[in-house]
Amino acid sequence: MGRKPRVEFEGAVYHVIKRGNNRAFIFQSREDKEDFLKCLEAANDEAAFNLLGYVIMDNHYHLIIEIKEKPLQKIMQKVNNAYSKSYNKRHQRMDHVFGGRYKALLVNDDRYLLTLLRYIHTNPGRAGIQKSMAAYSWSSDCFYRQNIKKLVHIDKILDMFSKNRMVAINEYQRFMECEDPTLNHKDFFETGLVIGEEDKQNDCHEGGSSNKEILDEILKRVVANDETFHLIKAGSRQRFLRDDKISYVKAALEQGYTFNEIGTNIAISATAANRMVIHSSQNFMEGSF
8 A cells, every 4th residue: 555645735734754764873982963054954955944942862864844835845855855865975875874764753733843843852861862952952842942043943842931031941941841651752742643533634735714703712712701711811820721721722722822822811921821721632642441
């Protein structure tokens, strides 16, 4: 049976994974890793895509790429071919550098984008290479922590936390350090075709409805009464409000609002809004078995 065609559209975000041939160590040295970053930068010399995140391990890499007009296949072909040629020349060899086709999973829902970035940034820790995420030199984590606007397009994700950049960076750092059981679920981020709900796949790129409800209307629609509405708007942290808050966040996401916009409307951080939805999804999945 042939492969299913990859869903592609302008603005689509993919988690891309590529391993060395026979899982060989193809990023053996600092020079190898630096060269791969140069290949990424060269492939994007005309701003053909947004690189949202990356990590380079010894025998594979992870990328988070938001495409524009150029197809993902053309982008990855340029990156992988350039690195293969330079790697073989540098190591005086003639052989396949990468093994098989790269894997690309569509990130179908922004609620998973933040967690995916954390998943790839914690890859060295899970592999026992580096305990501190911030200390690992070969991931995009430092770009976010230091507000570096070269190679990595940091604005999309940091703006999910706050439009104030210093606040966003602080929220990003807090989010990266959060314990999240999803981090242990390799299959969740590396298996299948889509990260997120497939039945919303077409909604992401058909423009959606221009008649968005305002956030307060969404909140009033999902809560039981005016008292609950006012408590949530006032930022109350009473436990019995949690389910209503989760319903509000999910409903607002479906209308295209960002975590930053959703959280600001009920006096919580973008990180807290994201965490609510992720944990509710995990609880649902665990209760299904």
